[in-house]
Amino acid sequence: MILAIETSCDDSCAAVLTSSGDVLSSVVGSQVIHDLYGGVVPEIAARHHLELLLPVVERALAEASIGLADLESVAVTQGPGLVGALLVGLATAKGLAAGLGIPLRAVDHLHGHVAASYLAGVPLEPPFLCLVASGGHTLIANVQEPGPNWSVVGTTIDDAAGEAFDKGARILGLGYPGGPLLEEQAKAGDPDAFDFPRAKGVAGADFSFAGLKTSLLYAVRDLGEADATARRADLAASYQAAIVDQLVERVTRAVDSTGVSVVAFGGGVAANSSARLGLTAAGIKLVVPPRKYCTDNAAMIGRASLEVQDLPHDAAFSLDAYSTATRAGR
Ligand SMILES: Nc1ncnc2c1ncn2[C@@H]1O[C@H](COP(=O)(O)OP(=O)(O)OP(=O)(O)O)[C@@H](O)[C@H]1O
Ligand SMILES: [Mg+2]
Structure with missing residues (x-):
């Protein structure tokens, strides 16, 4: 069982997948407040992630009918995105992985958008x-x-x-x-x-x-x-x-x-x-992929995490967010 977390922009997302990539739940807590400003306000996004993310994680676990003790790894979006928003997801993922004594995997957000196509229901x-x-x-x-x-x-x-x-x-x-x-x-x-x-x-x-x-x-x-x-x-x-x-x-x-x-x-x-x-x-x-996996979601991050390695213990603790696309998104 993989818990995936995505907070790169204004959606607080959590999903549970099996290690073979089946999605058991995918919850997206959207922050409608930003429409007041005509776009995402980074500081407001980060503050709302703080409020929304834990309830969203709890709902993802409940919808998958599992508890924290059933989790075997945690996957989290490292970047690119809004750094303040990403850090809320990273800190949550690090805390859960450390507390549960399970591995952490860092996923590139664009890798997530690519991996979403593995959830299209056709062989790829x-x-x-x-x-x-x-x-x-x-x-x-x-x-x-x-x-x-x-x-x-x-x-x-x-x-x-x-x-x-x-x-x-x-x-x-x-x-x-x-x-x-x-x-x-x-x-x-x-x-x-x-x-x-x-x-x-x-x-x-x-x-x-x-x-x-x-x-x-x-x-x-x-x-x-x-x-x-x-x-x-x-x-x-x-x-x-x-x-x-x-x-x-x-x-x-x-x-x-x-x-x-x-x-x-x-x-x-x-x-x-x-x-x-x-x-x-x-x-x-x-x-x-189905529309729910096109816009930001954590199921795609969990699916992408099947293609990356567990972070060594030290690297998991010192994992930092990045704001702009790396090699993957040149
Ligand atoms: N039905 C649609 N038709 C056209 N554009 C759409 C539709 N639904 C969403 N979008 C656009 O997709 C974008 C949001 O997609 P997504 O959530 O993948 O982007 P992001 O996460 O903000 O950016 P990035 O993934 O590059 O960091 C917005 O620009 C939105 O207007
Ligand atoms: Mg996106």
Whole structure:
């Protein structure tokens, strides 16, 4: 039995998995307070993790019908993310592992988003490509072996795809978190109504979303407030189509350049129906986890922990958080 803990951003998450990777429970305590500020406030996130994490751990154990004494290891997200938020998860995980006398495993958050695809319910093993498109990262990993030692085929040169959804939603006055709200708004709109840029000038499998965001800003400004509001669904649908087209084009290029045909899809943007459909319609052999394992959750951290080693006792105690992507997320 593995207890996994994830606190890299504003979700306090705990999950219980068996050592063969079956998820017995996955609990996500979301901090809705951040929508008041239009984005995550790091200090507030850390304070809320302090309040939420232990009850979330208790609920994960209860839903898995086990007690602390049944645990055999603890897995925790080490980074990248908000350091104050990560430290709450790390301290909790260290305390539990030390108190129970069981090993601790440190997991990279992006490795978690990749490993989520092992929870898709279909057989998946390397080699495969993985499009990770989340709030802070967008990259295509070429996974040749289990674990986080993938090579990066393409990455964003500016914003992440999830960030593009969030910023677009903010420009359209839809609120936070923007991805699901923009997707909802786009359902009633025409994706061909506005011709937003697809980063044609960016070669290979790299991404760029900054120009797209600016283009939406200008379109809204040129329309004026009343017309922009009246045409919000068309703007959302066209904006979403531009993001999806770019994802599809870059993944297609990555498949062509690597010869690896199976593509996993992880991170919050993988919850987007249009993105899933677009990739499938382009003939990509897509493996995508259930939506609850696309956005942040601890089940993916527990699953990733099957691919990393136990930390030696000293290293477990001195384990520190890191804020930015390491080699795994270049
Ligand atoms: N249905 C959706 N359509 C589009 N985007 C979505 C959808 N659901 C969530 N997102 C986006 O996914 C992002 C959140 O995903 P995730 O929780 O993986 O990101 P994060 O953990 O904040 O960032 P990272 O994983 O890079 O550290 C947000 O930007 C959100 O807008
Ligand atoms: Mg994430």
